Amino acid sequence: xxxxxQFTLNGxxxxxxxxxxxxxxxxxxxxxxxxxKVGCGAGECGACTVLLNGKPVNSCxxxxxxxxxxxxxxxxxxxxxxxxxxxxxxxxxxxxxxxCGFCTPGMLLTGTSLVNSGKHYSDEEIKYEMSGNFxxxxxxxxxxxxxxxxxxxx
Amino acid sequence: MYNIVKIIEPRSFSEALTALSxxxxxxxxxxxxxxxxxxxxxxxxLSVLSLDSVDEMRSIRKTSxxxxxxGALTTFDMLMNxxxxxxxxxxxxxxxxxxxxxxIRNRATVGGNLCNGAVSADSAPAxxxxxxxxxxxxxxxxxxxxxxxxxxxxxxxxxxxxxxYGELLKDIIIPKDSFRxxxxxxxxxxxxxxDLAMLGVSVLGIVNESNGVVEDxxxxxxxAAPTPIRLHEAESVCIGKKLDQDLIKAVCDQVVQGSxxxxxxxxxxxxxxxxxxxxxxxxxxxxxxxxxxHD
Numbered sequence: 001x002x003x004x005x006q007f008t009l010n011g012x013x014x015x016x017x018x019x020x021x022x023x024x025x026x027x028x029x030x031x032x033x034x035x036x037k038v039g040c041g042a043g044e045c046g047a048c049t050v051l052l053n054g055k056p057v058n059s060c061x062x063x064x065x066x067x068x069x070x071x072x073x074x075x076x077x078x079x080x081x082x083x084x085x086x087x088x089x090x091x092x093x094x095x096x097x098x099x100c101g102f103c104t105p106g107m108l109l110t111g112t113s114l115v116n117s118g119k120h121y122s123d124e125e126i127k128y129e130m131s132g133n134f135x136x137x138x139x140x141x142x143x144x145x146x147x148x149x150x151x152x153x154x
Numbered sequence: 155m156y157n158i159v160k161i162i163e164p165r166s167f168s169e170a171l172t173a174l175s176x177x178x179x180x181x182x183x184x185x186x187x188x189x190x191x192x193x194x195x196x197x198x199x200l201s202v203l204s205l206d207s208v209d210e211m212r213s214i215r216k217t218s219x220x221x222x223x224x225g226a227l228t229t230f231d232m233l234m235n236x237x238x239x240x241x242x243x244x245x246x247x248x249x250x251x252x253x254x255x256x257x258i259r260n261r262a263t264v265g266g267n268l269c270n271g272a273v274s275a276d277s278a279p280a281x282x283x284x285x286x287x288x289x290x291x292x293x294x295x296x297x298x299x300x301x302x303x304x305x306x307x308x309x310x311x312x313x314x315x316x317x318x319y320g321e322l323l324k325d326i327i328i329p330k331d332s333f334r335x336x337x338x339x340x341x342x343x344x345x346x347x348x349d350l351a352m353l354g355v356s357v358l359g360i361v362n363e364s365n366g367v368v369e370d371x372x373x374x375x376x377x378a379a380p381t382p383i384r385l386h387e388a389e390s391v392c393i394g395k396k397l398d399q400d401l402i403k404a405v406c407d408q409v410v411q412g413s414x415x416x417x418x419x420x421x422x423x424x425x426x427x428x429x430x431x432x433x434x435x436x437x438x439x440x441x442x443x444x445x446x447x448h449d
Binding site for chain 1: 155157158163190231254258260347348
């Protein structure tokens with residue numbers, strides 16, 4: 001069974017016909033957004049995190065049909081149209097928050113939801129909010145430094 | 155790709171009930187954080203009734219008698235951030251915050267957490283001590299019917315709940331007399347996030363501030379027995395007595411006795427019994443310090 005859906009991906013409107021069993025990960029990757037990674041495929045590691053109407057979800061356990069009329073942001077949508085990196089992306093580079101890079105897109109998206117909330121976060125609160133994203137290189141210190149830098153700069 | 159051959163997406167609760175009464179063999183899916191993960195592990199193909207578009211089931215409101223009605227599709231993230239929950243049933247906010255991680259809490263629903271019958275459901279011990287009741291709806295030859303079941307009798311066995319095909323959980327009702335109780339939920343797990351509980355303990359009570367006598371006391375365990383359970387024997391040991399260390403020890407003894415703790419790969423029976431003693435004691439001691447609200 002297929003279904004026609006329309007949704008906004010990184011600010012651009014898409015109308016697609018999809019199989020009802022498709023995951024949101026597969027949908028965004030099929031549209032060229034390969035930054036969305038499949039880690040565990042079971043909603044445990046956060047590598048597939050996208051922002052759905054601004055909130056982080058695991059796209060591997062989110063049916064693509066549910067994205068109908070919603071807004072999806074992937075890592076490809078974080079930088080400005082001229083290629084300028086978002087402050088969080090730049091901080092990841094400056095703080096050495098990227099090792100193998102597999103968890104980075106998910107980390108950036110959950111982190112971006114915190115930046116966009118406009119709230120203040122303590123170190124413990126940052127760790128709590130990032131607890132659904134695993135880094136198997138265990139490079140958490142750099143990631144935490146990058147997040148603190150951007151979240152505390154406001 | 156999930157093995158889903160058909161999906162029905164009602165936009166209202168009545169449409170959902172109609173679809174369920176007209177169509178056999180539908181699997182009901184809410185947030186998908188459990189159903190989809192399980193589907194991956196099987197060769198099954200599913201026809202799915204997706205409740206994702208039934209926005210009216212995603213609400214937290216006061217009923218006419220002042221109780222709280224929590225729509226079955228309310229997410230854990232909503233439970234953590236709702237002002238009514240924070241004011242009247244903070245234990246539920248606390249329990250919700252221990253479940254999964256942020257991405258899971260944005261999708262997982264309290265209704266799904268109960269209806270899948272998981273013994274590790276983090277909302278269950280808190281809701282059991284809040285004396286939660288479930289409003290379960292169905293259509294019988296086109297006629298709308300509702301029944302109300304205490305959460306405690308909803309659990310029938312491991313993974314088994316009192317929900318027949320054609321029925322949908324509509325609301326979870328928390329009676330307002332539970333709002334006066336104080337207490338908390340402690341989840342013990344190996345990791346602080348993204349892990350299932352080895353043991354979950356929920357305690358709610360009212361302690362008279364002037365004489366220290368326990369006026370109301372409720373305790374529930376998750377993961378100990380084959381289903382989440384209330385421990386009525388342990389409760390009756392406590393009510394009407396002065397809350398002190400001797401009483402806490404007596405309650406802990408009764409909790410261990412009534413727990414039907416089991417061995418599993420996640421933890422041994424002996425360790426679970428050790429944990430329930432420690433966690434019950436911590437929660438009861440916090441009642442001594444906090445006391446209860448005056449009317």
